[in-house]
Amino acid sequence: MGNPVFLTVRTLGELVRTGQVSPVELVTIFLDRLEKLGPSYNAVVTVLRDEAMKEAQATADEIRAGRYRGPLHGIPYGAKDLLATRTAPTTWGAELFRNRRFDFDATVICKLRDAGAVLAAKLSMVEFAGGMGYRQPNASLTGPGVNPWDTNRWSGGSSSGSGSAVAAGLVPFAIGSETWGSILGPSNHCGIAGLRPTFGRVSRHGAMVLSWSLDKIGPMALSPDDCGLILDAIAGADASDPSTTAQPFQYDPTPSPRRFRFGVIRGVTDGVEATTRANFDAAVAAMQRVADIEEISIAALPYEEITRTILFGELASAFEDLIEDGRIAALTALEDRVTPYSRMAVLAKDYIKALRLRSVVAADMDRAMRGFDALLGPSRPFPSTPLDEEFPSAIRGVGKDLMGAIGNLAGLPAISVADGFTEHGVPTGMQFMGRAYNENIILAAASAYQTLTEWHLRHPSGTAE
Amino acid sequence: MADEKSYDEVGLTYAALMQHYGDRLSPEMAGILRGAVEAVLKTVNPVRAVPLANGDAPLLGFAPVRTEE
Numbered sequence: 001m002g003n004p005v006f007l008t009v010r011t012l013g014e015l016v017r018t019g020q021v022s023p024v025e026l027v028t029i030f031l032d033r034l035e036k037l038g039p040s041y042n043a044v045v046t047v048l049r050d051e052a053m054k055e056a057q058a059t060a061d062e063i064r065a066g067r068y069r070g071p072l073h074g075i076p077y078g079a080k081d082l083l084a085t086r087t088a089p090t091t092w093g094a095e096l097f098r099n100r101r102f103d104f105d106a107t108v109i110c111k112l113r114d115a116g117a118v119l120a121a122k123l124s125m126v127e128f129a130g131g132m133g134y135r136q137p138n139a140s141l142t143g144p145g146v147n148p149w150d151t152n153r154w155s156g157g158s159s160s161g162s163g164s165a166v167a168a169g170l171v172p173f174a175i176g177s178e179t180w181g182s183i184l185g186p187s188n189h190c191g192i193a194g195l196r197p198t199f200g201r202v203s204r205h206g207a208m209v210l211s212w213s214l215d216k217i218g219p220m221a222l223s224p225d226d227c228g229l230i231l232d233a234i235a236g237a238d239a240s241d242p243s244t245t246a247q248p249f250q251y252d253p254t255p256s257p258r259r260f261r262f263g264v265i266r267g268v269t270d271g272v273e274a275t276t277r278a279n280f281d282a283a284v285a286a287m288q289r290v291a292d293i294e295e296i297s298i299a300a301l302p303y304e305e306i307t308r309t310i311l312f313g314e315l316a317s318a319f320e321d322l323i324e325d326g327r328i329a330a331l332t333a334l335e336d337r338v339t340p341y342s343r344m345a346v347l348a349k350d351y352i353k354a355l356r357l358r359s360v361v362a363a364d365m366d367r368a369m370r371g372f373d374a375l376l377g378p379s380r381p382f383p384s385t386p387l388d389e390e391f392p393s394a395i396r397g398v399g400k401d402l403m404g405a406i407g408n409l410a411g412l413p414a415i416s417v418a419d420g421f422t423e424h425g426v427p428t429g430m431q432f433m434g435r436a437y438n439e440n441i442i443l444a445a446a447s448a449y450q451t452l453t454e455w456h457l458r459h460p461s462g463t464a465e
Numbered sequence: 466m467a468d469e470k471s472y473d474e475v476g477l478t479y480a481a482l483m484q485h486y487g488d489r490l491s492p493e494m495a496g497i498l499r500g501a502v503e504a505v506l507k508t509v510n511p512v513r514a515v516p517l518a519n520g521d522a523p524l525l526g527f528a529p530v531r532t533e534e
Contacts (some may be wrong), residue, residue, distance in 0.1 A: 008520050029490050089516065090527065133501060173490055213526065242526070242528075243526060284480050302511035302512060302514075302515065304513055305507075305508045305509070305511045305512050308508045309508055309509050312505060312508065326489055329489065334493075334494070334497065335497060336493065338490065338494045338497045338498050339497065339498075339501040341482050341486050341498055341501075341504065342501035342502045342504070344482065344483075345478045345502050345505040345506060345509070346505060346508075346509055347509070350512060352510040353512050353513060353515075353517070354512050355523030355524050355525060356517055356521050356522065356523045356524075357512065357515060357517070358523070358524045359521065359523065359524040360517075360521065361520060362524060395502050396504065397507060399509060432501065446488065455519075
């Protein structure tokens with residue numbers, strides 16, 4: 001076998017299935033990379049060498065015995081450190097919980113184990129998934145997430161380690177979570193494929209709660225196809241998470257036999273950074289080879305404010321104990337020690353009003369998207385920023401993110417793929433946002449885009465060895 | 466309906482929070498809190514301003530619970 005770094009999960013899975021590489025060999029290579037390169041990117045909280053090697057041996061034995069479980073069998077991965085695991089601390093990115101352990105595994109971890117995947121590392125994240133008001137990338141017990149494309153720049157948040165670990169080839173895939181921007185953001189900044197599934201598609205049991213009605217868990221990988229394979233393994237109803245849907249999901253990698261039809265929301269690039277906008281415009285032009293694209297209008301509503309009101313109301317309750325007893329004083333970022341108190345300014349009537357408006361938005365958007373395979377937009381309104389600078393954030397009300405607000409408010413799936421680079425050499429991304437439960441369509445659309453461009457074939461220099 | 470702008474909601478909310486949590490905050494942190502309260506109210510005021518009809522219901526996930534005995 002040659003160098004497995006930056007091979008897709010599908011390719012690695014085939015190498016494992018055909019015996020060209022053993023899970024032990026594969027896991028060893030990626031564990032070595034996690035230990036050697038992980039600290040350079042502040043990407044890793046815990047490397048699970050002993051546990052991963054045991055699992056790798058067990059999967060190798062199974063495969064040798066003819067019990068092949070599928071494309072994830074024997075493939076190592078990393079999980080954002082807000083997913084409970086028995087075998088390692090689960091820190092939620094906070095110094096406060098550096099040594100905290102759970103006595104159970106999150107449903108996603110169990111499902112990936114059932115699929116034969118090998119948990120190799122718990123990956124870094126912004127403390128408390130970034131809901132507390134942080135302004136700079138250093139709001140994490142592991143330090144700021146470092147972007148493999150430019151180590152003076154941020155990997156994005158809050159799934160910082162998941163983004164950088166995949167981009168730097170430390171793991172073939174990772175699990176991230178998004179409340180508003182935490183999968184698409186790091187995927188954008190790190191130039192990888194990141195899928196935010198439909199709300200309820202993936203169980204959150206065992207995941208830290210930032211917002212019950214906004215949190216989603218999803219895959220981050222090198223290709224949309226890999227995201228589909230991973231979603232196939234982790235999707236499904238779970239009695240332990242009543243928000244999960246009974247709508248079945250089975251990944252269908254078949255390319256679309258017809259032209260796509262995409263919409264672009266009028267004004268979606270207003271306020272977007274110039275290179276990001278130019279790269280998006282070029283991506284839209286490229287997609288016209290395989291799609292009919294038209295501009296659409298949506299109702300003038302305060303989408304970002306509605307989503308923020310729900311987020312603020314729910315996180316004030318989710319972290320009420322830590323706010324009331326003052327333990328937030330132990331958080332890394334100064335703003336994170338103070339801003340949570342302000343969330344109490346959201347009155348019950350404000351929260352309910354936002355939920356009433358959510359009904360309007362969900363119905364409006366479903367109507368607006370009828371007949372379209374996806375809406376297109378920049379994955380983030382700005383590219384990766386320097387590590388020591390404040391970054392714009394729609395969650396703080398500084399910077400726009402119309403599609404992020406709408407998509408998370410209405411629980412819609414979206415995938416980000418790289419659509420170019422800035423003059424600083426960091427990636428930008430385009431998102432395909434679909435109707436609820438249409439993950440297969442947006443995965444096919446993103447895959448189609450990658451047949452037209454080669455951005456996804458680039459990798460950060462110095463990471464392949 | 467009371468005029469939302471007829472009183473200093475930022476000031477009153479900030480004062481209430483300072484009364485409750487002020488002993489935990491340095492002057493620098495108190496300044497951050499004041500700005501954060503302003504930001505929250507800048508967020509909720511546009512939400513308050515959108516007219517809705519009485520029948521426009523919230524999107525809630527509640528369902529009654531009935532477990533088997």
